[in-house]
Amino acid sequence: MLNAQPLRILIADDNNTDRMILAKIVSRMGHEVLSAKDGMEAVARFREEHPELILLDALMPNMDGMEAARIIKKEAGDELIPIIFLTSLADDAELANCLASGGDDFLSKPYSRTILEAKIGAFARMRDMHKTLKTQHDQIALHNQHMLREQKVAMEVFQNVTQGKKMSAPNFKVMQSPFAIFNGDIVLTAYTPSGGMYVLLGDFTGHGLPAAIGAMPMAEIFYGMVGKGFTMREILSEVNLKLQKVLPIGFFCCACMIDMNFTEQTLEVWNGGLPDCFLYRSKNHSIDAVASTHLPLGVLGAQKFSDNTEVYQLEQGDRFFMWSDGIFEARSEDEELFGEERLREVFLQNEDTSLLFDQVKQAVTDFMGESLRDDDISMAEVVLVDLETLGDRQVAYAGSSLVGPTDWKVSFELGVETLKAFNPLPLMVHNLMETPGLRRHNTNIYTLLSELYSNALEHGVMGLDSGLKSDAAGFAQYYLKRTQAQTELEEGFVRFTFTHKPNKNGGKLVIAVDDSGPGFDYVSKIDVALEQQKGFCGRGIPLISNLVDSVVYKGEGNSVEVVYSWTNNDK
Numbered sequence: 001m002l003n004a005q006p007l008r009i010l011i012a013d014d015n016n017t018d019r020m021i022l023a024k025i026v027s028r029m030g031h032e033v034l035s036a037k038d039g040m041e042a043v044a045r046f047r048e049e050h051p052e053l054i055l056l057d058a059l060m061p062n063m064d065g066m067e068a069a070r071i072i073k074k075e076a077g078d079e080l081i082p083i084i085f086l087t088s089l090a091d092d093a094e095l096a097n098c099l100a101s102g103g104d105d106f107l108s109k110p111y112s113r114t115i116l117e118a119k120i121g122a123f124a125r126m127r128d129m130h131k132t133l134k135t136q137h138d139q140i141a142l143h144n145q146h147m148l149r150e151q152k153v154a155m156e157v158f159q160n161v162t163q164g165k166k167m168s169a170p171n172f173k174v175m176q177s178p179f180a181i182f183n184g185d186i187v188l189t190a191y192t193p194s195g196g197m198y199v200l201l202g203d204f205t206g207h208g209l210p211a212a213i214g215a216m217p218m219a220e221i222f223y224g225m226v227g228k229g230f231t232m233r234e235i236l237s238e239v240n241l242k243l244q245k246v247l248p249i250g251f252f253c254c255a256c257m258i259d260m261n262f263t264e265q266t267l268e269v270w271n272g273g274l275p276d277c278f279l280y281r282s283k284n285h286s287i288d289a290v291a292s293t294h295l296p297l298g299v300l301g302a303q304k305f306s307d308n309t310e311v312y313q314l315e316q317g318d319r320f321f322m323w324s325d326g327i328f329e330a331r332s333e334d335e336e337l338f339g340e341e342r343l344r345e346v347f348l349q350n351e352d353t354s355l356l357f358d359q360v361k362q363a364v365t366d367f368m369g370e371s372l373r374d375d376d377i378s379m380a381e382v383v384l385v386d387l388e389t390l391g392d393r394q395v396a397y398a399g400s401s402l403v404g405p406t407d408w409k410v411s412f413e414l415g416v417e418t419l420k421a422f423n424p425l426p427l428m429v430h431n432l433m434e435t436p437g438l439r440r441h442n443t444n445i446y447t448l449l450s451e452l453y454s455n456a457l458e459h460g461v462m463g464l465d466s467g468l469k470s471d472a473a474g475f476a477q478y479y480l481k482r483t484q485a486q487t488e489l490e491e492g493f494v495r496f497t498f499t500h501k502p503n504k505n506g507g508k509l510v511i512a513v514d515d516s517g518p519g520f521d522y523v524s525k526i527d528v529a530l531e532q533q534k535g536f537c538g539r540g541i542p543l544i545s546n547l548v549d550s551v552v553y554k555g556e557g558n559s560v561e562v563v564y565s566w567t568n569n570d571k
Contacts, residue, residue, distance in 0.1 A: 007124060010034040010051035012042035012068065013086060014060045018109070022055060022086075025113050029120065039063025046072050051081070053123055055107070058087040058098055066101035073102035080130040082123040086111075169197070169390060171383040173357045177326075177376070185324050185378040186215040190226040193429070193446030195387070196261040198226055198235075201380050202297070203254045203274060203324040214253055214298070217242050228426040228433075229446045232259045233307035236270055236297070240305045243298030252298040256290075256322045260314075262387050267312040267320060272296050275325050276340070282317035282353055287344070290320075314384045319353065321360075326377035330364050333371045338364055357381045406435065406502040413495040419457060420489050425449055428496060437506055441566050444547050445509075448564065451544050452513045453494065458482060460517030460558055461492035492516040506567035512559070519556025 009031045013019040016037075023033045034049050036042035038060045046054070054072065058065040069083050085098040085106040098106055105119055174187050184204035191197055200222060204214050218239050225235045236257060243253055254273030261268070271277060273296035279288040294306055330338040346363045350356050360379065410431065414424055429446055433439050458464045462485040468478040497512040545551055549563040 005124070005128075006030045006032060007052045007120070007127075008032045008034065008049065009120070010036060010042060010045055010049070010054045010056075012036035012039065012045075012054065012060065012065065013057040014038055015057070018057075018086070018111075022111060022116075025111070025116060026055075026120070029117055031120070039065055039068035042068045043071050046081075047075070052127060053120065054081060054083045056083050056085055056103070058085050058094075058106075066097060066103075069098075069102035078134070080127055082126065084119055084123070171385045171390065172197070172199070173381045175357075175361055175377070175379045177378070184212060184215070185326070185376040186218065187378060187380055188219055188222045189380075190223060191390075191443075192226060192259070193229045193443050194261070194450055195263045195443075195447070196259050197382065198222075198232060198257065198259055199322070199380055199382055200255060200257040201274070201322045201324065201378060203326075203376070203378070205251045205253075214243055214247055214251065217246060218253065218297075225426070227442060229429045229450075230426045231423060232257055232268060232270065233309060234423065234426075236307050237302070237305060240297045240300070241302050244301055244305075247298045252296040254292075254296040254325070256292075258320060258322070258382065260320070260382050260384060262384065262390070265314045265316075265384060267314050267318075267384075268309045269312070269320075270294065270307065270309045275323060275328050277323070278321040278347070279312060280319040280321065280347065280353070280356065281315070282319065283315055285350075285353075287347055288312070316384055316386065317353065318384045319356065320382045321357075321379065323379040324376060327360075327364055327379060330368050330377065331371050332367055333369050335371075338367050342367065406507070407500060408435075409497070409499045411495065411497040413493055416489055416492055419461065419492060419494065420486055424496075425453060428498075432498065432509075435500060435507070437502075437566060437568060438500075438509070441564075444564070448511065448544060448547055448562065449496075452496075452511065452560065452562070455560075456494045456513050456515040456517070456558075457486075459520070460515035461494060462486065462489065463517065506565070509564045509566070510561065511564065512561045514559045517558050519558040 009026050011019055011022050011026065011033060012035075013022065014037055019035055019037075023035060027033050034045050034051055036045045040063045042054070042056060042060075042065075043063070045051070056065040056069060060068075065085060069085075072081060072083065082104045083102055085103045086109065087095070087098065087106055088109045095106060104123070107116060107119065169189075172189060174189075176185060176187060184206055186200075186202045186204070188200040188202075189198065200218075202215070202218060204212070221239050221242055222235060225238060230238075247253075252273075256269065256271045256274045256277055258270075259268040260266075267279065269277070269290050271290055271292040272294035273292050276289040276291050279290055280286075281288065290310065293308075293310075300306075327343065328337065328339055332338075342363065343360065346360050347356065350359060357379070364377070412424065412428060414422075418424065425446065428449055429442070432445055433442065438445060459466060462482070464478065464482060464485060466478075468474040468481070493516045495514045497514075499510040499512075501508050501510075541551070544562060547564065549565050552561045553559070554561065
């Protein structure tokens with residue numbers, strides 16, 4: 001019975017009679033026959049003709065069949081070229097040597113047509129199966145290469161979005177040890193225009209790419225809002241709303257976000273679903289555990305989401321630690337969890353606070369040993385230092401590439417409902433930053449607007465006395481009164497008028513602020529403020545004066561105009 005798909009078969013035998021008999025049998029099966037008289041000729045014919053199956057005599061002159069088989073198998077590589085040894089050998093060891101040299105089977109003399117045909121058919125089917133598997137393997141390899149290229153591009157986009165603006169600061173340390181290329185842990189950091197530092201550590205549900213997808217919109221919102229002066233609570237509310245819309249049911253982000261204000265020496269914290277964070281007091285080496293008091297981001301809708309935060313007064317050298325649950329759930333080779341008790345022990349045994357971060361890392365690494373990780377591990381440390389230590393703080397502003405107007409005048413009047421519930425600073429900053437040259441002055445502009453708005457609202461419209469902020473206790477009392485007065489506000493307005501004029505080297509921004517308050521004796525107040533530049537109160541007027549060319553109060557003191565000049569060479 002002829003084979004459906006003829007093969008090219010090489011017969012190598014130094015016995016002419018045996019070779020001719022085999023050639024006759026094989027050709028009658030419908031296969032193409034190639035012949036060789038010894039091992040060297042067999043290797044040469046293999047190189048020239050590329051046969052698909054070889055019948056190879058074990059004992060031949062010049063080069064025996066076993067040496068020829070070794071060469072042929074080596075040159076064939078991963079292509080399947082079955083070799084059937086032709087032998088009259090009866091010794092088991094010799095037969096084993098035939099197979100060890102590369103043979104796939106052997107046929108004993110005298111030859112049986114039935115057995116030979118069955119063996120050729122079996123190896124033909126094996127070749128077909130090998131071709132199919134090789135084709136599938138090549139397709140898988142090609143698909144894998146394509147997937148790796150796509151993954152590389154996706155990873156670059158992911159890193160550009162989530163880490164492209166990552167800052168380097170002397171008071172900040174971060175460790176991220178991902179479980180996979182893409183991971184669900186994210187750490188976002190940025191200086192704020194108000195003189196603080198935002199840090200957000202998030203841990204999305206799951207691992208890998210599905211967990212990392214939510215990190216991209218979170219990072220875009222974070223960096224886009226920070227530069228415009230939005231508060232931490234506003235950023236959290238916006239991130240929560242976005243994640244609640246885009247993440248499928250069952251996916252969310254456990255997160256902790258802080259605002260460390262270096263001017264006020266305060267720490268504002270929001271923890272939703274992460275393990276207890278540690279506020280380490282450098283003075284007495286104690287730990288304040290900051291527990292989660294909220295559900296994770298992306299769980300609740302806008303109406304039920306709580307952006308309430310906790311505020312802590314800090315001293316120089318105080319450190320805040322936040323981490324994902326990967327640290328607590330790190331496993332030893334005995335499947336034991338690292339846990340909070342071991343973490344606290346690292347803090348208790350510490351003698352040099354500057355080494356704490358590295359000691360925690362080392363303790364977790366030593367505990368895990370050679371065990372496999374099953375979760376992402378992230379940790380961040382932020383230290384309260386003086387502003388001089390931070391050096392040049394660049395505030396990221398996600399501005400447009402479009403060129404905005406250069407000479408313009410615009411006015412914003414904020415009514416009572418807006419004053420009670422809306423933070424107008426990001427809106428005004430955003431509009432001002434559309435003048436390209438002003439973008440490099442983001443921090444100064446925000447500081448000016450913040451101080452001018454606070455003075456107009458708190459001291460003008462609401463009539464609060466800044467003298468309460470003479471110490472830490474009075475500072476807290478002042479802001480309680482501020483919150484109450486803002487809630488109970490029934491009338492009033494604050495109006496900002498901006499005028500910008502360009503010149504050859506830059507421009508001039510004139511900011512006029514009017515409020516509905518009764519005004520104040522600004523002549524004597526300014527003299528006092530310039531003398532009292534320490535403590536919690538009296539810093540607004542000197543701060544404004546140091547940033548601008550001039551400060552002019554008008555009328556009863558409820559109208560002020562400042563002039564801010566800038567040049568293209570300013571940094």
